[in-house]
Amino acid sequence: MKGIVTKNTDELAAEALKVMLDVVQNNPNAVIGLATGSSPVGLYKKMIEDHKTNGTTYANIKSVNLDEYVGLGIESDQSYVYFMNDNLFKGIDIKAENTNLPNGKAKDMQEECARYTALLNSMPQDIQLLGIGANGHIGFNEPNTPFDSTTHIVELEEGTRRDNARFFASLDEVPTHAITMGIANIMNAKKILVVANGANKAKAVYQMIKGEVSESCPASILQKHNDVVVVVDEAAYSLCK
Ligand code: GLP
Numbered sequence: 001m002k003g004i005v006t007k008n009t010d011e012l013a014a015e016a017l018k019v020m021l022d023v024v025q026n027n028p029n030a031v032i033g034l035a036t037g038s039s040p041v042g043l044y045k046k047m048i049e050d051h052k053t054n055g056t057t058y059a060n061i062k063s064v065n066l067d068e069y070v071g072l073g074i075e076s077d078q079s080y081v082y083f084m085n086d087n088l089f090k091g092i093d094i095k096a097e098n099t100n101l102p103n104g105k106a107k108d109m110q111e112e113c114a115r116y117t118a119l120l121n122s123m124p125q126d127i128q129l130l131g132i133g134a135n136g137h138i139g140f141n142e143p144n145t146p147f148d149s150t151t152h153i154v155e156l157e158e159g160t161r162r163d164n165a166r167f168f169a170s171l172d173e174v175p176t177h178a179i180t181m182g183i184a185n186i187m188n189a190k191k192i193l194v195v196a197n198g199a200n201k202a203k204a205v206y207q208m209i210k211g212e213v214s215e216s217c218p219a220s221i222l223q224k225h226n227d228v229v230v231v232v233d234e235a236a237y238s239l240c241k
Pocket of ligand 1: 067130131134139
């Protein structure tokens with residue numbers, strides 16, 4: 001694992017941008033794995049800025065996203081598909097048909113899991129961006145998800161629903177289930193970029209970097225991947241010193 005510790009979130013986004021652009025500019029046909037949550041927002045802003053000022057193109061880039069809430073679709077501004085359009089896709093020249101997220105409103109969710117895993121197998125990520133949950137989750141792979149899991153439906157932990165309630169009108173509105181890429185689908189990426197900031201991520205960051213590799217901390221599996229870059233601010237890194 002390569003680690004970069006930054007002074008603030010602006011610097012964090014700038015460092016993450018370098019890693020992302022290295023992939024996108026060297027391979028205009030790259031498959032980029034994307035994430036939601038507040039952690040990647042600074043990076044997405046910088047990708048848009050760079051596209052507008054330096055002309056980095058996404059015309060032939062394809063994207064796959066980690067996860068989606070079960071029951072939410074584009075019409076809901078809390079859905080991840082809405083988030084991606086709003087925070088990134090509308091600001092760059094990626095083609096809508098080249099963007100992929102699991103469908104939270106599929107009629108048959110098991111079939112949707114199989115479809116998404118087949119899609120990922122047909123276009124493995126050249127880079128996968130990850131945030132990390134306070135409990136060490138990646139995507140929506142909660143603690144004790146098998147490391148060999150592929151796309152599946154999860155029941156969200158109470159703590160995860162509470163953490164994400166800030167995006168909803170009330171806790172009751174946070175969906176109870178999500179569809180997520182499995183850990184094996186994440187590990188299949190050629191390169192992994194993790195971004196995390198804030199003291200509430202310090203424990204998870206410590207377990208990811210220095211803890212025992214165990215299904216009780218999903219992010220700890222990243223120690224077994226041969227190309228991971230972790231970009232964190234000082235608060236998130238504080239327990240690793
Ligand atoms: C959600 C997402 C994760 C994300 C995590 C952290 O649960 N499914 O992919 O990494 O939240 O979110 P945040 O970056 O907002 O702290």
